[in-house]
Amino acid sequence: MDKKTECEIVQDLLISYADDVLNQSSKKMVEMHLIECEKCRKKLQEIESDLHKNEETQKKQIDYLKKLRRRSKLKAILGAALILFVIFASWYLYKFCTIYGISRKLEKQFEVENFYIENISSCDENKVAFSKTWYKNGKYKVVSYIEENGEIIQKFETKYGDFLQNSKEEFLINEEEKKAHKEKMLFKKNKSDIISQQSSFVLTWDLNNPYQYIVAKLGEPFYVRISTDHKQIGRKYYVLNFGETEKWVDIETGLLIMSFGDILGTNFYPNTNIPKQEFRSASEYHYEFGKVTDEDVQMPDLSGYEVEEFDWKEIFEN
Ligand SMILES: [Zn+2]
Numbered sequence: 001m002d003k004k005t006e007c008e009i010v011q012d013l014l015i016s017y018a019d020d021v022l023n024q025s026s027k028k029m030v031e032m033h034l035i036e037c038e039k040c041r042k043k044l045q046e047i048e049s050d051l052h053k054n055e056e057t058q059k060k061q062i063d064y065l066k067k068l069r070r071r072s073k074l075k076a077i078l079g080a081a082l083i084l085f086v087i088f089a090s091w092y093l094y095k096f097c098t099i100y101g102i103s104r105k106l107e108k109q110f111e112v113e114n115f116y117i118e119n120i121s122s123c124d125e126n127k128v129a130f131s132k133t134w135y136k137n138g139k140y141k142v143v144s145y146i147e148e149n150g151e152i153i154q155k156f157e158t159k160y161g162d163f164l165q166n167s168k169e170e171f172l173i174n175e176e177e178k179k180a181h182k183e184k185m186l187f188k189k190n191k192s193d194i195i196s197q198q199s200s201f202v203l204t205w206d207l208n209n210p211y212q213y214i215v216a217k218l219g220e221p222f223y224v225r226i227s228t229d230h231k232q233i234g235r236k237y238y239v240l241n242f243g244e245t246e247k248w249v250d251i252e253t254g255l256l257i258m259s260f261g262d263i264l265g266t267n268f269y270p271n272t273n274i275p276k277q278e279f280r281s282a283s284e285y286h287y288e289f290g291k292v293t294d295e296d297v298q299m300p301d302l303s304g305y306e307v308e309e310f311d312w313k314e315i316f317e318n
Pocket residue numbers: 006007008010033037038039040
């Protein structure tokens with residue numbers, strides 16, 4: 001074999017040699033030739049450097065693809081997170097705005113200095129408790145009693161107060177027995193206390209501490225379930241659920257219409273454990289605005305009354 005032919009044969013094999021895929025005898029033959037032939041050695045170097053370059057580009061390509069894949073994975077995760085966030089935000093905002101809307105309407109209702117609230121509550125199957133509040137320009141009167149089958153079986157002392165005189169003072173008056181309690185309270189009472197005592201609204205709109213108020217306001221949407229209904233009263237109302245309690249709120253006015261509390265007991269079918277009906281504590285509320293007269297909130301003249309003073313501060317200090 002002349003030199004030139006040998007070179008051609010070896011150069012044909014060089015790529016396979018560089019890839020290390022030749023059989024032992026061909027490999028030996030190539031190596032023997034390379035020792036003697038500089039031209040083929042150079043050729044091998046070229047091939048090896050080409051191969052090396054090729055590997056590098058391939059590696060770069062693979063790296064690029066990997067990066068691309070990581071990025072699209074990240075994008076997918078971010079996308080899902082964004083969707084979840086949007087769903088959560090709309091869920092939260094819907095509730096927050098609904099509750100906020102109710103509070104605003106309610107506050108507007110009670111901006112007037114003249115209102116009457118009636119609260120009728122079931123105590124058990126036969127007894128009904130009434131509580132009626134008249135409020136006019138800082139003066140108020142609260143009358144409460146319990147009826148059984150339409151007859152008053154218990155009457156409580158009538159409560160009077162006058163914020164213009166003293167917002168820490170309240171009178172409990174028994175007009176039949178001509179007895180009166182003058183109570184000195186620990187804290188000042190205000191209009192929203194009167195409203196919330198009577199029409200205990202679910203929402204914490206009467207909290208005085210602004211920090212507590214904000215925390216409560218922001219927390220409300222998490223635990224209130226909100227829906228609407230119109231079955232019981234012929235017009236649409238919100239149904240707000242807080243675990244065991246349920247409150248119905250007039251959509252137009254924000255006023256509390258009904259509230260249902262804990263289950264008080266269960267009726268069973270006779271001689272069985274099959275529940276027939278559960279009864280809960282329940283209250284209904286009625287309102288009138290602008291109709292309270294001065295006489296409605298006028299405390300009786302206490303001359304001829306036995307007046308006892310009652311100071312909560314003294315009780316707490318002793
Ligand atoms: Zn050669």
